[in-house]
Amino acid sequence: ETGVTQTPRHLVMGMTNKKSLKCEQHLGHNAMYWYKQSAKKPLELMFVYSLEERVENNSVPSRFSPECPNSSHLFLHLHTLQPEDSALYLCASSLQGGQPQHFGDGTRLSIL
Amino acid sequence: ILNVEQSPQSLHVQEGDSTNFTCSFPSSNFYALHWYRWETAKSPEALFVMTLNGDEKKKGRISATLNTKEGYSYLYIKGSQPEDSATYLCALCGGSNYKLTFGKGTLLTVNP
Numbered sequence: 001e002t003g004v005t006q007t008p009r010h011l012v013m014g015m016t017n018k019k020s021l022k023c024e025q026h027l028g029h030n031a032m033y034w035y036k037q038s039a040k041k042p043l044e045l046m047f048v049y050s051l052e053e054r055v056e057n058n059s060v061p062s063r064f065s066p067e068c069p070n071s072s073h074l075f076l077h078l079h080t081l082q083p084e085d086s087a088l089y090l091c092a093s094s095l096q097g098g099q100p101q102h103f104g105d106g107t108r109l110s111i112l
Numbered sequence: 113i114l115n116v117e118q119s120p121q122s123l124h125v126q127e128g129d130s131t132n133f134t135c136s137f138p139s140s141n142f143y144a145l146h147w148y149r150w151e152t153a154k155s156p157e158a159l160f161v162m163t164l165n166g167d168e169k170k171k172g173r174i175s176a177t178l179n180t181k182e183g184y185s186y187l188y189i190k191g192s193q194p195e196d197s198a199t200y201l202c203a204l205c206g207g208s209n210y211k212l213t214f215g216k217g218t219l220l221t222v223n224p
Contacts, residue, residue, distance in 0.1 A: 002155050031210060042116070043156075043201065043214040056210050090155070097209030098144055100158030 003027040006091050006104035013081065014112050021076040021107045023091030030096050031055075032074040034066060037088040037106070049074060050097065081111045114138060116204050118215035125192050126223050132188045133218040135202030139183035144205040146212060147176055147187055151198040159187075159200075192222040 004025045013019050023032065034046040048056035049068040063085075065077040074091060088108050092101040117136040125131050137145065147159040160169045165180040173190045189196055199219045203212040 002157070004155070033210075040216075042216045043203075043212075045211055045213075048210040050210065056208065058211075092156075098161070098205055100146065100161050101148075101156075101212070102158070103155040105155045 002102045002104065004091060004093055004102050004104040006089075006107055008107055009105065010108045010110075012110045012112060013078070015081060015083075017081075018077070018079045020078065021089055021091075021109075023074040023076075023093075023104055025072055025091075025093040025102070027093060027102060028095070029093035029102070030071055031094045031099075032068060032071070033092040033094075033101065034074065034076050035090040035092065037090060038084075039087075043090065046076075048097075055097075078109075081109075083111050085109065086111045114141075114204055114206055114213040116202060116213050116215040118200075118202055118218050120218060121216065122219040122221070124221045124223060127192060127194060129192050129222075130188065130190045131192055131220070132186050133200060133220075135185045135187070135215055137183050137185075137202075137204045138206070139180055141206040142180050142183075142204070143207075143209055145178055145180075145185050146203040146205065147185070148201040148203065149198045150201055150217070156201060189220070192220075194222045194224050196220060197222045 047066040067075040088106045090106045091104045094101045148156040150156040162178040167178040199217040201217045203214040
């Protein structure tokens with residue numbers, strides 16, 4: 001139990017669907033992150049929020065839309081995804097930037 | 113684009129063996145170096161965050177050293193156990209306190 005919960009654990013969707021990934025932490029952390037793990041590639045940072053403000057956007061296509069309504073919750077809204085977007089999406093949180101990150105178990109996303 | 117290299121890619125050792133792996137990174141724009149352990153079907157777990165040249169950190173049988181001038185960090189495991197089997201990831205925090213650039217990891221398998 002890392003204190004970071006992601007739902008759903010698995011998601012299969014068509015290219016025209018709209019879905020959202022959810023991440024929740026009750027560690028009192030101020031920073032939250034979305035990462036993408038594709039096969040045979042390193043973990044790749046997508047977005048960072050600090051105190052509900054986006055501080056990093058790592059050149060991610062607009063079909064991925066993050067939302068951070070408060071410091072405990074982070075969403076990743078998905079729309080018109082491509083087959084190459086199939087990957088493991090990990091959420092993490094840290095007390096502040098530069099501190100160790102606590103990861104969720106991830107959402108395994110498959111695009112048909 | 114920061115390049116974080118880890119070697120070897122994979123490693124098989126016998127229970128009781130001691131082992132080590134390497135993380136190489138560009139020495140400019142250095143903020144911190146993170147090490148994580150990622151066991152299969154679990155989430156990445158923070159091991160160390162290292163910031164100072166010459167830093168050495170220890171957690172049980174695992175220790176790490178850091179050389180920021182030449183751009184490398186070593187992770188050592190003393191007396192490997194089967195439960196140490198995991199992928200060990202290093203990540204460079206450089207240019208921004210929030211942005212981690214991960215290596216591809218070293219997959220360690222400890223045979224009983």
